[in-house]
Amino acid sequence: MEGANVNKIDSLIDKAQYIRATVFKMICEGGGGHIPASLSIVEILVVLYYEVLNISPETISDPDRDRFILSKGHACAALYAVLANCGFIDKQWLSTFGKRGTILGGHPDMHKIPGVEATTGALGHGFPFGVGAALAGKMDGRKYRVIVLMGDGECQEGSVWEAAMFASAMALDNLCVIIDHNRLQAMDTLDNIVPISPLAEKWQAFGWQVNEVDGHDIAGLIEKFTALPFQANKPSLIIANTIKGKGVSFMEGVPIWHYRMPNGEEMAVACNELGIDPL
Amino acid sequence: MRNAYIEALYELAAEDGRVLALVADNGAIVYDKFRAAYPGRFINFGIAEANMISVAAGLASCGKIPFAYTIASFLTMRAFEQIRNDVCLQKMNVKLAGIGAGFVYSSLGPTHHATVDIAIMRTLPGMTVFCPSSPMEARKITKEAARIDGPVYIRLSVGGSPEIYEGGYEFITGKGVMLKHGGDAAIITTGGITTEALKAHDELKKRGINVQVINIHTIKPLDSEIIIAAAQMTGAIITVEEHSIIGGLGSAAAEVIAEAGVRTRFKRIGLKGVFAEGHGTYDDVKEQNGLSAADIVRETVECLNIKLPS
Numbered sequence: 001m002e003g004a005n006v007n008k009i010d011s012l013i014d015k016a017q018y019i020r021a022t023v024f025k026m027i028c029e030g031g032g033g034h035i036p037a038s039l040s041i042v043e044i045l046v047v048l049y050y051e052v053l054n055i056s057p058e059t060i061s062d063p064d065r066d067r068f069i070l071s072k073g074h075a076c077a078a079l080y081a082v083l084a085n086c087g088f089i090d091k092q093w094l095s096t097f098g099k100r101g102t103i104l105g106g107h108p109d110m111h112k113i114p115g116v117e118a119t120t121g122a123l124g125h126g127f128p129f130g131v132g133a134a135l136a137g138k139m140d141g142r143k144y145r146v147i148v149l150m151g152d153g154e155c156q157e158g159s160v161w162e163a164a165m166f167a168s169a170m171a172l173d174n175l176c177v178i179i180d181h182n183r184l185q186a187m188d189t190l191d192n193i194v195p196i197s198p199l200a201e202k203w204q205a206f207g208w209q210v211n212e213v214d215g216h217d218i219a220g221l222i223e224k225f226t227a228l229p230f231q232a233n234k235p236s237l238i239i240a241n242t243i244k245g246k247g248v249s250f251m252e253g254v255p256i257w258h259y260r261m262p263n264g265e266e267m268a269v270a271c272n273e274l275g276i277d278p279l
Numbered sequence: 280m281r282n283a284y285i286e287a288l289y290e291l292a293a294e295d296g297r298v299l300a301l302v303a304d305n306g307a308i309v310y311d312k313f314r315a316a317y318p319g320r321f322i323n324f325g326i327a328e329a330n331m332i333s334v335a336a337g338l339a340s341c342g343k344i345p346f347a348y349t350i351a352s353f354l355t356m357r358a359f360e361q362i363r364n365d366v367c368l369q370k371m372n373v374k375l376a377g378i379g380a381g382f383v384y385s386s387l388g389p390t391h392h393a394t395v396d397i398a399i400m401r402t403l404p405g406m407t408v409f410c411p412s413s414p415m416e417a418r419k420i421t422k423e424a425a426r427i428d429g430p431v432y433i434r435l436s437v438g439g440s441p442e443i444y445e446g447g448y449e450f451i452t453g454k455g456v457m458l459k460h461g462g463d464a465a466i467i468t469t470g471g472i473t474t475e476a477l478k479a480h481d482e483l484k485k486r487g488i489n490v491q492v493i494n495i496h497t498i499k500p501l502d503s504e505i506i507i508a509a510a511q512m513t514g515a516i517i518t519v520e521e522h523s524i525i526g527g528l529g530s531a532a533a534e535v536i537a538e539a540g541v542r543t544r545f546k547r548i549g550l551k552g553v554f555a556e557g558h559g560t561y562d563d564v565k566e567q568n569g570l571s572a573a574d575i576v577r578e579t580v581e582c583l584n585i586k587l588p589s
Contacts, residue, residue, distance in 0.1 A: 063341070063342070110369060111369070111370065117340070118337075118340070118369065119364070119368055119369050121364070122360060122364050125333055125360075125361065125364055125365055127333075128329075128330050128333030128334050128337065128361075128365075129333050129334070129336050129337040129340070129365055130337060131330075131333070131334050131337060132333065132334035132335060132336060132337020132338040132339070132340065132341070133337040133338070133340055133341050134337075135322075135334065135337070135338060136337070136338045136340075136341030136342070136343050137341065139319060139320075139343070140341070158329075159329045159330060159333065159361075162327040162329060162330035163330050163333065163334070165325070165327070166324060166325070166327065166330055166334065169325075
């Protein structure tokens with residue numbers, strides 16, 4: 001059994017590496033996008049789509065499906081790569097990312113892309129939208145869960161805290177929010193702009209049950225998701241400590257790469273690190 | 280109007296289990312009957328309008344039909360981006376009911392007046408915009424909103440609005456109602472201020488001026504036909520709205536008349552790009568802001584005196 005688990009985790013690590021390379025390639029070859037924000041959520045998405053979420057290309061309209069909402073919509077390249085790998089969308093579409101005529105824009109569109117549950121982009125919207133989906137599930141006595149992935153910088157939006165208060169007031173234990181805690185926003189570190197720490201204590205104070213995990217540790221992520229809900233009648237929060245730009249050394253933890261494209265030389269270094277042929 | 284809305288919502292809830300009543304810390308007493316009958320379908324979000332609208336969109340994504348109700352100025356402006364992105368962009372079946380149309384909240388002042396809500400709501404793709412003029416109309420519109428699959432904004436006065444219709448009438452979305460016939464000018468109006476337009480009609484009649492009064496209960500989609508026909512017939516259009524003259528009914532009417540190439544005199548009555556002034560009763564605030572029947576009479580006469588270039 002242990003051997004099987006090791007194999008499973010190795011396989012997911014391989015998938016994450018493949019997705020990471022795919023994300024880099026599609027953004028660089030496509031119309032540009034948010035590389036580091038996408039790279040920091042790769043393991044989270046891989047674990048969700050391969051191990052956690054009760055969804056498949058055949059059940060995208062099933063009322064009982066789990067809902068995943070990418071509230072930090074600018075990291076959609078990672079979502080597209082995972083959706084393609086899981087068969088929700090055609091893999092060939094990935095090379096059209098951000099280009100004229102594509103359905104895969106720089107923010108995800110629920111009406112164009114199979115498997116996308118919410119059109120996000122403006123921060124602080126996907127989370128409360130997910131709260132609504134979780135509330136509807138409770139009203140109807142359905143078993144599905146709603147999982148929302150949010151940025152840490154996104155927690156600077158006031159709407160996040162309105163929704164946090166409301167979700168705990170409604171005792172939505174079918175709701176889990178993951179915060180991609182990479183400690184960077186567009187311009188600088190959160191600490192240098194408007195700090196949101198202590199993050200865990202803030203969410204606890206808002207009535208959430210909080211757990212922390214290394215957001216790149218596949219086994220650790222599986223363990224946390226398996227433990228959902230962390231407490232009955234409370235929404236669950238997972239603080240996933242991540243590295244923005246994970247996998248590309250010169251981008252890791254460097255704010256300037258938020259929406260910047262690498263030049264030829266940088267591209268070669270990145271491709272080498274990601275184990276892909278030069279673009 | 281408010282009570283008519285809530286009564287109609289109560290009936291809709293009985294007919295359709297998907298209908299929900301959402302509020303942001305308002306509706307004491309008036310929602311009691313709804314709350315007693317459907318406790319699980321009445322949700323008070325507290326003082327958090329933006330959250331109410333995003334959550335409403337999420338509820339709608341799972342098949343619910345939320346009717347989100349709060350003070351119109353907060354609903355349409357505090358939560359504007361949520362209405363735009365979460366409701367309209369995602370084509371969610373969410374109904375928005377704003378109470379306190381215009382300056383019906385009189386002495387509470389401009390923070391509580393809704394004087395640009397028509398303008399901003401009608402810019403939103405997919406949004407239907409209703410401004411009922413009476414309790415009966417509010418009732419018909421609420422029922423109609425449930426039949427529309429998509430975002431709807433309903434602009435409501437608070438309580439005590441007089442009924443302007445005698446007997447029943449056929450309500451059709453996007454079709455204006457000719458309340459009074461006349462050939463000298465056409466007063467085109469919407470919402471609660473229609474009562475002042477009707478008083479102005481009576482006063483003008485005494486002076487030998489016969490004006491049409493047209494109630495545009497649906498701002499979007501707009502009944503361009505009735506407006507163009509009125510301009511062609513009378514050559515004098517006066518729009519009256521409890522709203523800024525920038526972007527509201529007057530602007531919408533001007534757009535269709537200009538595009539149709541109709542030659543007409545034209546006057547917009549409403550707030551002239553300012554916040555409403557003054558305190559006192561609702562009637563007091565109407566008077567202090569140029570929206571009493573007497574103001575409409577005066578401006579109509581002035582409009583008729585404009586000489587069109589030949």
